Amino acid sequence: MSKETLAGIAADLRAGRAVELSSADFPCFSAEALKGNMHVSPDDLGKLSAALTAEDAPTFERAARAMAEGDLAWLGFKVVFDPAAAQANTDNEVTKKYGDTGSADGAGMVFFCNDAKEIVSARTPSPRDVFQMKDITRGPGMHNEQFDGLTWLSVPLFNQVRVWLLGASDAAAEVSALAAHVGFAVTAVDYDPAYLSPERFPDAERVLLDGGNFDELDKLTPASGDYVCVLTRGHMFDPEGCVWAVKHNVRYVGMMGCKGKNSTVHDLVLARGASEADWERIKRPIGLKFGAKTPAELAISIVAELVDVRYTQRYSPEARARHEESLGR
Incomplete structure (x- = not known):
C-alpha cells in the first residue's frame, strides 16, 4: 500500500473510471488472511470495487493524506453477506443500545477512520456502523463479528514496526x-x-x-x-x-x-x-x-x-x- 496508489484510485473515481482494488494492496482480502472465514472471500473486494463511485474519492484522498502525514489511521471495509440481517436491530440486554436502525442501508462500503475517530465515507453510516467503524482503530476490529449479516476488515495506513x-x-x-x-x-x-x-x-x-x-x-x-x-x-x-x-x-x-x-x-x-x-x-x-x-x-x-x-x-x-x-x- 502506498499513498500514490490511494491517490491514483481517487483520481480514477473522480474521472469516472472503473477501479479494481487488489488484494496485493489490501491484504485483508487475501486468501491467506481470509482462510477459514466462511462469510468473506477475496471476491468480495471485487464487489466493493465495482460499487465505488466518484463519491468515494474523498475517502481515498483522505487515506492518502494520512499516509503522507504519518497519521495513525486505517482504510476500512464493510462487507455485507446478508443485507436483511445486517439491517435488523439485534440489540439485547447485553449490548449497548444503538437505536432502532441496524447497519444503515445493508450495502458494503469503503471508509477511512483514524485514531482521533475521524470518519470519511461516501454514505452516512448508522450509529451501529459508526461504533464498528471506530473499532477498527483497535486494528483491525475488536467487534467485527458482533452483529449478524456483516463483517468489517481494514488495512493500516502506517508502517509496521x-x-x-x-x-x-x-x-x-x-x-x-x-x-x-x-x-x-x-x-x-x-x-x-x-x-x-x-x-x-x-x-x-x-x-x-x-x-x-x-x-x-x-x-x-x-x-x-x-x-x-x-x-x-x-x-x-x-x-x-x-x-x-x-x-x-x-x-x-x-x-x-x-x-x-x-x-x-x-x-x-x-x-x-x-x-x-x-x-x-x-x-x-x-x-x-x-x-x-x-x-x-x-x-x-x-x-x-x-x-x-x-x-x-x-x-x-x-x-x-x-x-x-x-x-x-
Whole structure:
C-alpha cells in the first residue's frame, strides 16, 4: 500500500473510471488472511470495487493524506453477506443500545477512520456502523463479528514496526510467529540454515550470515524505529547483537539471559566500544515477568513487552491516560 496508489484510485473515481482494488494492496482480502472465514472471500473486494463511485474519492484522498502525514489511521471495509440481517436491530440486554436502525442501508462500503475517530465515507453510516467503524482503530476490529449479516476488515495506513530477531533459537522461532500474528514485520538473523529455515520462520524475512558467526551483522542496518531482540543460540553471540543494536540507536533492544550471564555480556559489550549508558538501554532480561519458562512461554512474555513498547510509541501520553482510565487502572 502506498499513498500514490490511494491517490491514483481517487483520481480514477473522480474521472469516472472503473477501479479494481487488489488484494496485493489490501491484504485483508487475501486468501491467506481470509482462510477459514466462511462469510468473506477475496471476491468480495471485487464487489466493493465495482460499487465505488466518484463519491468515494474523498475517502481515498483522505487515506492518502494520512499516509503522507504519518497519521495513525486505517482504510476500512464493510462487507455485507446478508443485507436483511445486517439491517435488523439485534440489540439485547447485553449490548449497548444503538437505536432502532441496524447497519444503515445493508450495502458494503469503503471508509477511512483514524485514531482521533475521524470518519470519511461516501454514505452516512448508522450509529451501529459508526461504533464498528471506530473499532477498527483497535486494528483491525475488536467487534467485527458482533452483529449478524456483516463483517468489517481494514488495512493500516502506517508502517509496521520491524522486529529483528538476532539468533534462530527456539525462543526466537516462537517469538517470530507471535510477533507476526500481532502485526510486526519480522527479520530473523543467523548463520546456520538448519535453524534459520522456512519451516521454523515461515512469517519472517530471513537473513543468513556467512562465516559461521555474527561478524557479518555489521553489513545490516536497522532503522532507528526498529526493535531488536537478542536471542542467539546458547547466548554465544549476544555481545555482538547488543553492540550492533545500540550502535544503530534502535528504538528498543532486549536480551534474554540470567543475571550471571548478563554480567559477562556486560564486560564484553563494553570491551567492544559500547558505553555504560548504552548497556543501560538494553532491557534485560527481555520480556514481561510472569513466570515464563519454556520457549513458547518466553515468546508470550517477549511479544507482550513489544506490544507495550509499540503502544507507548504510537499513542500520546493523553491518549494513553484515557485508555488506562477506561481500563480502571
